[in-house]
Amino acid sequence: MDWWVWVILAVIVLVVLLALAVVVQRKRRRGRVIGLGGGGE
Amino acid sequence: MIPPSETSAILLRARELAGRPVVTLGGELEAEIKDVVFQSDGGRIAGFTLRNEGLFSRARKDALPWHAVHGVGRDAVMIRDAGQLVPAEEIAPKQAARKGNVLDDRVLTDSGRELGTVIDVVLQGGAGLGVVGYEIEASAALGTAGRRVFIPLPDTVAVSGENLIVPASAAEFVSEDLSGFGAAVDEFRTRLREGRDEGAQN
Amino acid sequence: MLFSDARKSDVVSTGTATTLGRVDGFVVATGPARVALLRLGKVAGDGTLVSWEDVQGFGADAVTVADAAVIRVPSDEWEQRADSRELEILGKRVLSERGDELGEITDVDFDPETGAVTTFITRKETIGGDRLIGHGRYAVVVAVDRPGQP
Secondary structure (H helix, E strand, O other), rough: OOOHHHHHHHHHHHHHHHHHHHHHHHHHOOOOOEEEEEEOO | OOOOOOOEEEEEEEHHHHOOEEEOOOOOOOOEEEEEEEEOOOEEEEEEEEEEOOOOOOOOEEEEEEEHEEEEEOOOOOOOHHHHHHHHHHOOHHHHHHHHHHHOOOOEOOOOOEEEEEEEEEEEOOOOOOOEEEEEOHHHHOOOEEEEEEOOOOOOOEEOOEEEOOHHHHHHEOOOOOOOOHHHHHHHHHHHHHHHHHHHHH | OHHHHHHHHOOEEOOOOOOOEEEEEEEEEOOOOOEEEEEEOOOOOOOOOOEEHHHHHHHHHEEEEEOEEEHHHHOOHHHHHHHHHOOOOOOOEEEOOOEEEEEEEEEEEEEOOOOEEEEEEEEOEEEEEEEEEOOOOOEEEEOOOOOOOO
């Protein structure tokens, strides 16, 4: 294939990886709501 | 100092606080809110864990105890200065915190009926900030399967592993929106009190 | 007098009657709310700051100082932050001490005789200078006006 096809593929892969990283980080950053001292009644 | 009791008696969703800026009275951005931490016994907010701003930042090793909160507003949580932060272990001990997240937990009545899963937690200001209810994705048992509704909680939030136990009567005080929910909480808690008083008289 | 009017005023030396520079900005301090420093532009030397105490007169058209010696470099960390425009108050968000945003500062009214800040102006409202609690990089923090107000 022509060289520029590889370049486009590489860019697409990079964009997808970046999008995944952002999605994963946003999920990680979601806050929790934590209840303490209530283990079992 | 405005005591936290002046966070108005409005209701707010705990998850809305995640990411809210923590700002000193000197006008400096100290951190962002990460987790909301409450005491199961009494439902009172113990404090907040913190993270730095920015998409790729980690959790901070310090945390904000409730008594250091100057005010909780629409756009920021105000503190007098950063000197009042404490080690995160004091607010959210690691072991307890890992298991204590109520989001996505199943809500069961004490008679074994599943009401739904927790999407959010409803807080109410007053004398301090406290947990008064859950926003849940309702199960079929509530007759509103898949819908988001609010159920009120008593003073004590019972947790057992991944299940949260509520009194069976809570199902009678389900609200569809937040604006009417405050009244539902009051009525529900009055009902519980009456039940307790009756029991004490017998 | 408003910051918006007073900006770009010439800074003139009464000693030599020459123009030493131009007012680029104002640095507001707390306790009480006042203009503590002028930030100058188009200055010949290294200095960029003038303390309010060194201002002899603040007129509608020009600011007078004794001579170029009062134009100086930052003398502490706070002044360095001021010099770097971290403490530029125009455009800064205003937060009430409860944590509600009251808008961004579009202009500031001050007394040209004393340097005291009388009013902060945002698009939605005006806030008395006596309500100022703190001024930092992120926000200007003000006291609530009356019980029940944001």
